[in-house]
Amino acid sequence: MTPAHAATCIARTSTLTLLLTCICLSCASTTEGQHAQQHAEHAPDSIAADTPDTLTLLFVGDFMQHSPQYQSAHVADNTYDYTEVFQFVRPEIRRHDLAIGNLETTLNGPPYSGYPRFCTPDAYLNGIIDAGFDLLTTANNHCADRGKSGLERTIYLMDSLRVMHVGTYADSTTREADYPLIINQNNIRIALLNFTYGTNGIPVRSPNIVNMIDTVQISRDIHKAKQSAPDCIIALPHWGTEYKSLPGKQQQELARWLFRQGVDHIIGSHPHVPQPIVVQTDSLARKHLVAYSLGNYISNQSDPNTYCGIMLSLRLVKSRQATELDSCAYALTFVSRPPVGRRKSYRIYSINTPDSLLNEAEKRLRDNAAQSVRTLYGKHNIGISEYLF
Ligand SMILES: [Zn+2]
Numbered sequence: 001m002t003p004a005h006a007a008t009c010i011a012r013t014s015t016l017t018l019l020l021t022c023i024c025l026s027c028a029s030t031t032e033g034q035h036a037q038q039h040a041e042h043a044p045d046s047i048a049a050d051t052p053d054t055l056t057l058l059f060v061g062d063f064m065q066h067s068p069q070y071q072s073a074h075v076a077d078n079t080y081d082y083t084e085v086f087q088f089v090r091p092e093i094r095r096h097d098l099a100i101g102n103l104e105t106t107l108n109g110p111p112y113s114g115y116p117r118f119c120t121p122d123a124y125l126n127g128i129i130d131a132g133f134d135l136l137t138t139a140n141n142h143c144a145d146r147g148k149s150g151l152e153r154t155i156y157l158m159d160s161l162r163v164m165h166v167g168t169y170a171d172s173t174t175r176e177a178d179y180p181l182i183i184n185q186n187n188i189r190i191a192l193l194n195f196t197y198g199t200n201g202i203p204v205r206s207p208n209i210v211n212m213i214d215t216v217q218i219s220r221d222i223h224k225a226k227q228s229a230p231d232c233i234i235a236l237p238h239w240g241t242e243y244k245s246l247p248g249k250q251q252q253e254l255a256r257w258l259f260r261q262g263v264d265h266i267i268g269s270h271p272h273v274p275q276p277i278v279v280q281t282d283s284l285a286r287k288h289l290v291a292y293s294l295g296n297y298i299s300n301q302s303d304p305n306t307y308c309g310i311m312l313s314l315r316l317v318k319s320r321q322a323t324e325l326d327s328c329a330y331a332l333t334f335v336s337r338p339p340v341g342r343r344k345s346y347r348i349y350s351i352n353t354p355d356s357l358l359n360e361a362e363k364r365l366r367d368n369a370a371q372s373v374r375t376l377y378g379k380h381n382i383g384i385s386e387y388l389f
Helices: 003-008 033-042 067-073 090-094 123-131 147-160 172-178 215-227 249-261 360-380
Strands: 054-063 074-076 098-103 135-137 164-166 181-185 188-196 232-238 265-267 274-281 287-294 296-298 308-318 323-336 347-350
Touching: 054 188, 054 287, 067 074, 067 123, 090 123, 098 123, 098 232, 147 164, 164 181, 164 188, 188 215, 188 308, 215 232, 215 249, 232 249, 249 265, 249 287, 274 308, 274 323, 274 360, 287 308, 287 323, 296 308, 296 323, 308 360, 323 360
Parallel strands: 054 098, 054 296, 098 135, 135 164, 188 232, 232 265, 265 287
Antiparallel strands: 054 308, 181 188, 274 287, 308 323, 323 347
């Protein structure tokens, strides 16, 4: 842990945080594959040396793309650039071995559209990948917004740019081959599941498949995941009620059911606002995390908490006995839209951004986000602390 890291961790102790003291999330020294290589290149030297069987994961919420966002990214004829959206969070994303978010739009080429049926310039995907994201979830209520061609072209683009994805499939053959998604990295094998409550009433055209919240099917998929002998199973449900800051009964029941089925951790998306994170310890002293919603990572929404995002960091450590959630912590972000020339730009900022980098409106956004989410999380989170970057 670097002194800077130690200094920026917030030690909000509680009875359950003994095992969750200040976090230093480092990249492991052994890596496999292209994505891992990208991260190794960007890992800070001071924390590169680590135990070999350690895996750091970063989860963020929804990558939304309302029409003002792609209008803002339009830099020339048919050219879009999203670099500035991620410029202040990029180092934090790339510090992790694996970074994962929810792609809540389709990439079906022009004409583009915002809500209610999203279709986004391909450059958005380039921007997300350049920021350091390795894996996108796609089983969400907007994946069928542009029908069969939108669903398939989105998959095709992700494959062509070699970003991993989970949740939607062109047909049963590719689903059978690729789902549950098994990732081997740093000698740790994780299985990922992703499913959604629905597709906004838009039918999914055969032979496309969107993973749905169907406990019979999910149970089968978990069984299949276990046959790969994963060190850790993580479920990524797209669930809950929009704009509710607390999880509903159905989310809580499904979370309990998933844990009973053998899922180790649950990280949810969809409500567009952060919902609580709870870490509990089982009778074998293993920790299990449920983050009900990480909120919007980037959007054009401005209602309370919709411009606040959660970056959730997990560190898995594998010993001879088991793979444990060694530590976890979250950082707060907010989206600001400062004017740049004659247009407004979109930027994701850390909640820890100093006054000197912000205008007056942005300072108010930052302070409102901090106050609101910290109040919610102070009341309802269990076993996890905030960190600053
Ligand atoms: Zn959604």
